[in-house]
Amino acid sequence: MQLEAATIDIGTSRPLVLLHSNDAGELGAHPLDRVRIDHDEGTTTGIVKRTDELVNPGTVGVTEPLHHIHGVVGVTLAGTPQSVRYVRKKLDDIELEAHELEAIVTDIHENRLSDIELSAYVSAVYTNGLSLEETKHLTEAMSGVGQQLRWESPVVADKHSIGGVAGNCVTPILVAIVAEAGLTMPKTSSRAVTSPAGTADVMEVFCDVEFAMADIESIVDETNGCLVWGGGVDLSPVDDEIIRAEYPLSVDPTGQLIASVLSKKRSAGSSHVVIDIPYGEGAKVESLVAARELADDFKRVGVYLEMDIACAITHGTDPVGRGVGPVLEARDVLAVLEGAEDAPESLRVKSVRLADMLLEHCGVDASAADILNSGRALERFRRIITAQNGDPSVESSDLEPGTESATVRASRAGIATRVDNRQLCDLARRAGAPLDVCAGLVIHQTVGNEIALEEPLYTIYAETTTKLEEAKTLADRLEPIRVRSKADALVERR
Amino acid sequence: MQLEAATIDIGTSRPLVLLHSNDAGELGAHPLDRVRIDHDEGTTTGIVKRTDELVNPGTVGVTEPLHHIHGVVGVTLAGTPQSVRYVRKKLDDIELEAHELEAIVTDIHENRLSDIELSAYVSAVYTNGLSLEETKHLTEAMSGVGQQLRWESPVVADKHSIGGVAGNCVTPILVAIVAEAGLTMPKTSSRAVTSPAGTADVMEVFCDVEFAMADIESIVDETNGCLVWGGGVDLSPVDDEIIRAEYPLSVDPTGQLIASVLSKKRSAGSSHVVIDIPYGEGAKVESLVAARELADDFKRVGVYLEMDIACAITHGTDPVGRGVGPVLEARDVLAVLEGAEDAPESLRVKSVRLADMLLEHCGVDASAADILNSGRALERFRRIITAQNGDPSVESSDLEPGTESATVRASRAGIATRVDNRQLCDLARRAGAPLDVCAGLVIHQTVGNEIALEEPLYTIYAETTTKLEEAKTLADRLEPIRVRSKADALVERR
Numbered sequence: 001m002q003l004e005a006a007t008i009d010i011g012t013s014r015p016l017v018l019l020h021s022n023d024a025g026e027l028g029a030h031p032l033d034r035v036r037i038d039h040d041e042g043t044t045t046g047i048v049k050r051t052d053e054l055v056n057p058g059t060v061g062v063t064e065p066l067h068h069i070h071g072v073v074g075v076t077l078a079g080t081p082q083s084v085r086y087v088r089k090k091l092d093d094i095e096l097e098a099h100e101l102e103a104i105v106t107d108i109h110e111n112r113l114s115d116i117e118l119s120a121y122v123s124a125v126y127t128n129g130l131s132l133e134e135t136k137h138l139t140e141a142m143s144g145v146g147q148q149l150r151w152e153s154p155v156v157a158d159k160h161s162i163g164g165v166a167g168n169c170v171t172p173i174l175v176a177i178v179a180e181a182g183l184t185m186p187k188t189s190s191r192a193v194t195s196p197a198g199t200a201d202v203m204e205v206f207c208d209v210e211f212a213m214a215d216i217e218s219i220v221d222e223t224n225g226c227l228v229w230g231g232g233v234d235l236s237p238v239d240d241e242i243i244r245a246e247y248p249l250s251v252d253p254t255g256q257l258i259a260s261v262l263s264k265k266r267s268a269g270s271s272h273v274v275i276d277i278p279y280g281e282g283a284k285v286e287s288l289v290a291a292r293e294l295a296d297d298f299k300r301v302g303v304y305l306e307m308d309i310a311c312a313i314t315h316g317t318d319p320v321g322r323g324v325g326p327v328l329e330a331r332d333v334l335a336v337l338e339g340a341e342d343a344p345e346s347l348r349v350k351s352v353r354l355a356d357m358l359l360e361h362c363g364v365d366a367s368a369a370d371i372l373n374s375g376r377a378l379e380r381f382r383r384i385i386t387a388q389n390g391d392p393s394v395e396s397s398d399l400e401p402g403t404e405s406a407t408v409r410a411s412r413a414g415i416a417t418r419v420d421n422r423q424l425c426d427l428a429r430r431a432g433a434p435l436d437v438c439a440g441l442v443i444h445q446t447v448g449n450e451i452a453l454e455e456p457l458y459t460i461y462a463e464t465t466t467k468l469e470e471a472k473t474l475a476d477r478l479e480p481i482r483v484r485s486k487a488d489a490l491v492e493r494r
Numbered sequence: 495m496q497l498e499a500a501t502i503d504i505g506t507s508r509p510l511v512l513l514h515s516n517d518a519g520e521l522g523a524h525p526l527d528r529v530r531i532d533h534d535e536g537t538t539t540g541i542v543k544r545t546d547e548l549v550n551p552g553t554v555g556v557t558e559p560l561h562h563i564h565g566v567v568g569v570t571l572a573g574t575p576q577s578v579r580y581v582r583k584k585l586d587d588i589e590l591e592a593h594e595l596e597a598i599v600t601d602i603h604e605n606r607l608s609d610i611e612l613s614a615y616v617s618a619v620y621t622n623g624l625s626l627e628e629t630k631h632l633t634e635a636m637s638g639v640g641q642q643l644r645w646e647s648p649v650v651a652d653k654h655s656i657g658g659v660a661g662n663c664v665t666p667i668l669v670a671i672v673a674e675a676g677l678t679m680p681k682t683s684s685r686a687v688t689s690p691a692g693t694a695d696v697m698e699v700f701c702d703v704e705f706a707m708a709d710i711e712s713i714v715d716e717t718n719g720c721l722v723w724g725g726g727v728d729l730s731p732v733d734d735e736i737i738r739a740e741y742p743l744s745v746d747p748t749g750q751l752i753a754s755v756l757s758k759k760r761s762a763g764s765s766h767v768v769i770d771i772p773y774g775e776g777a778k779v780e781s782l783v784a785a786r787e788l789a790d791d792f793k794r795v796g797v798y799l800e801m802d803i804a805c806a807i808t809h810g811t812d813p814v815g816r817g818v819g820p821v822l823e824a825r826d827v828l829a830v831l832e833g834a835e836d837a838p839e840s841l842r843v844k845s846v847r848l849a850d851m852l853l854e855h856c857g858v859d860a861s862a863a864d865i866l867n868s869g870r871a872l873e874r875f876r877r878i879i880t881a882q883n884g885d886p887s888v889e890s891s892d893l894e895p896g897t898e899s900a901t902v903r904a905s906r907a908g909i910a911t912r913v914d915n916r917q918l919c920d921l922a923r924r925a926g927a928p929l930d931v932c933a934g935l936v937i938h939q940t941v942g943n944e945i946a947l948e949e950p951l952y953t954i955y956a957e958t959t960t961k962l963e964e965a966k967t968l969a970d971r972l973e974p975i976r977v978r979s980k981a982d983a984l985v986e987r988r
Contacts, residue, residue: 009547010504010505011512011543011548018505025929028923028924030687030741032738033742049505053505054503054505084742084743087743088744091617091620091621093621114609114742115608115609115610115613116609116613116616116738117742118613119609119611119614120613120616120617122610122614123585123613123614123617123618123621124617124621127585127586127587127617127618127621127622128621194524244526244610245610247524247526248526248527248574248578248608248611249582249610249611249614251582251585429522435519435520
């Protein structure tokens with residue numbers, strides 16, 4: 001069928017082909033079918049969207065990614081991509097081969113799958129699982145479509161946390177220690193997706209975090225380390241698309257999680273990686289058994305990819321550090337590096353433990369505590385900040401939270417029986433984090449603390465009174481720090 | 495957050511809410527999250543689409559279904575609907591309860607699920623299956639959101655075919671016989687979706703098929719039957735949405751199929767239904783065992799819904815009738831009713847058998863063959879045509895196929911070992927059916943026929959030379975009627 005092509009912006013990054021219902025009917029093209037467009041510059045395949053309003057009969061609309069198509073073009077019905085058959089195969093619970101996973105990853109990368117098909121992939125992987133073999137092949141395929149970083153040093157240290165814990169900003173401390181010990185640690189981190197602050201958001205309080213490849217190389221050259229935003233280098237571009245489908249379903253299947261993490265590490269050129277797996281009620285991994293299984297799977301896939309993986313199973317029920325939100329977490333980080341008296345102990349201890357693990361794992365004989373306590377880690381951190389265009393003279397006391405604040409106090413005496421990470425994150429976000437960098441929380445209690453009536457539980461900080469009020473309203477409905485009287489402290493009575 | 499609302503047409507029937515990335519970020523709203531809009535007329539929930547181009551910061555765009563929202567409105571993050579949790583539960587292979595299936599059906603009906611969530615539902619049902627209990631509840635829920643037809647007669651006859659067989663237009667003959675026997679048979683049929691002609695497309699050759707409820711009632715009052723398009727009465731509106739997600743994945747899970755068919759029958763007020771289940775290689779149901787299982791499940795769900803179901807397991811490997819396409823099938827139908835000598839025997843026999851089954855099933859002591867042979871079925875059919883604004887004097891010889899034709903002949907002598915329904919349908923569609931009503935095929939051979947070299951296999955009819963050529967080009971690549979020499983006729987040798 002010959003049609004006149006026109007670009008139509010409907011706010012999508014997908015290569016959609018808009019056909020008037022009459023033309024679609026004549027072509028036998030259903031919504032989500034593919035059509036082949038033969039045009040001046042070659043042949044392109046796109047997904048059909050039927051419409052009665054956006055194009056007239058005789059015209060074919062193409063979305064922005066296909067804007068190079070214009071003039072009179074030939075439109076014919078195209079088959080379903082092979083990758084959709086492989087998705088169907090996975091729905092049938094049949095193990096996929098390497099080339100089949102590769103086809104799925106490539107088609108996701110090229111935006112060739114519709115949301116229906118992408119979701120079927122995620123659903124199939126969630127409900128039927130991925131074998132270890134499949135996870136290996138998927139990781140390779142996902143890394144294969146990304147940008148690749150390569151380093152001169154044979155040992156490149158890296159760290160990842162499975163997430164779900166409020167605060168927990170160990171990475172800057174870890175990088176400072178490990179880089180000071182002489183190892184190469186070019187760390188890419190994410191910005192907040194559902195949390196009140198990603199490591200990249202925290203680092204942005206100190207310095208720039210968006211750099212191109214060449215800049216990153218010279219920063220690492222100069223300082224052994226870096227703390228940059230991973231979005232600037234496209235290490236595993238398919239991951240974002242898959243997460244987009246996982247997010248509304250609240251699923252995060254193990255095999256996919258491993259492939260997601262390790263594909264990025266592989267593309268980043270990391271050779272030795274410590275994975276932090278927080279577990280516990282309310283964390284992503286709920287039991288110690290599940291945490292151990294996940295750790296073993298990470299290590300197995302690592303062997304296949306010739307990466308040395310070590311896993312740290314940590315407590316995921318309590319926040320790590322006191323601050324939640326970019327500036328508040330940055331203050332904690334700097335206080336630990338400064339060795340300040342009021343530095344949060346939980347953050348210091350976890351950073352040192354993970355750093356020791358990573359040093360040992362990389363075969364370096366050094367003590368993280370020594371490097372930290374001697375002030376050398378702080379020095380190294382200041383060098384990294386300088387290399388990333390920040391002010392190295394910053395001190396933790398310079399980092400002021402939002403001017404609007406409210407402290408929530410215990411409405412009864414008792415014991416803190418539970419701290420809910422998710423509720424704390426929701427509160428910090430409601431107060432404005434991460435976009436309002438000075439917004440967030442300071443948490444005054446941890447699980448097990450004995451608490452008096454009216455004792456402070458946590459303080460909310462915001463940049464505006466409106467947001468403070470919104471957060472306070474939410475706080476009235478939540479109970480992020482549960483205080484129970486000692487008599488109550490049995491878990492359940494039925 | 496206070497924003498100015500504006501309607502934006504991006505060619506969707508979904509209630510989407512377009513937010514500028516800045517506003518979405520501030521709100522913490524991800525793509526596919528829901529937001530609550532508080533406006534003059536109340537509160538509405540919609541699915542978020544982030545954009546940098548379609549709206550400016552400070553403006554919220556709403557799609558056509560939400561066009562009643564305007565002025566300054568309050569926008570807040572809303573939770574995930576419960577139904578998404580139930581979809582997730584089904585992905586976890588946990589049996590859903592009646593109210594959970596009802597919530598899913600209601601939310602699909604109200605367009606509240608994104609494609610990601612809808613596809614996860616279809617994927618979960620496909621991969622984990624539906625129990626009989628779930629199928630019953632799903633059928634009830636799907637019927638519950640549709641329009642309900644009610645009839646005075648306590649016995650209302652109906653028929654459904656699982657489909658996948660070319661030709662197979664038994665329904666008009668069946669309705670004529672059964673209505674003439676005194677039963678009420680208000681038949682709603684579909685138009686072609688993937689086939690070259692639905693029963694509604696065939697009936698449209700004779701008369702109108704789109705009627706409102708009141709008209710259908712008076713047609714049935716007058717003639718005991720009708721043959722109308724089901725799309726005019728919304729019997730199971732959710733079905734179309736579910737099929738939209740099943741289609742690209744080529745899945746049609748059993749429980750969903752049963753719910754889809756029986757929810758429509760229930761809404762149509764049918765009390766006694768015969769289900770035609772064609773089986774065989776290439777048909778929807780591939781084995782006799784699977785056909786029997788499906789039949790049993792249909793009957794069990796029927797008992798629960800207080801509907802009498804009988805199933806006819808039929809051959810699905812051969813086309814029924816000779817014509818494929820609206821006019822060509824209409825000619826076969828009329829020829830059988832006329833008792834014409836050249837009427838296709840396969841269509842006559844299947845119609846009579848199904849009619850006898852339906853009559854017996856409804857407790858009517860009458861012979862379908864007698865009613866057909868006496869010419870009374872033809873008379874009844876003409877009365878129905880008249881009631882549906884058609885010309886009752888039409889004869890099969892008046893129905894002329896497309897003027898452009900080409901006959902495909904055997905390239906060797908042998909036996910017709912296989913007739914491929916799907917390839918025949920593809921060819922008929924390529925020739926222009928169903929939009930070009932005179933286009934399609936006449937099939938000259940059935941499985942087992944002894945065929946001489948150059949003997950006609952099938953004839954393609956089209957309304958234009960272009961389409962004839964396109965169909966001929968496709969025919970060169972296909973082999974819808976496989977002819978093998980007798981020596982070759984073993985199935986496989988390995």
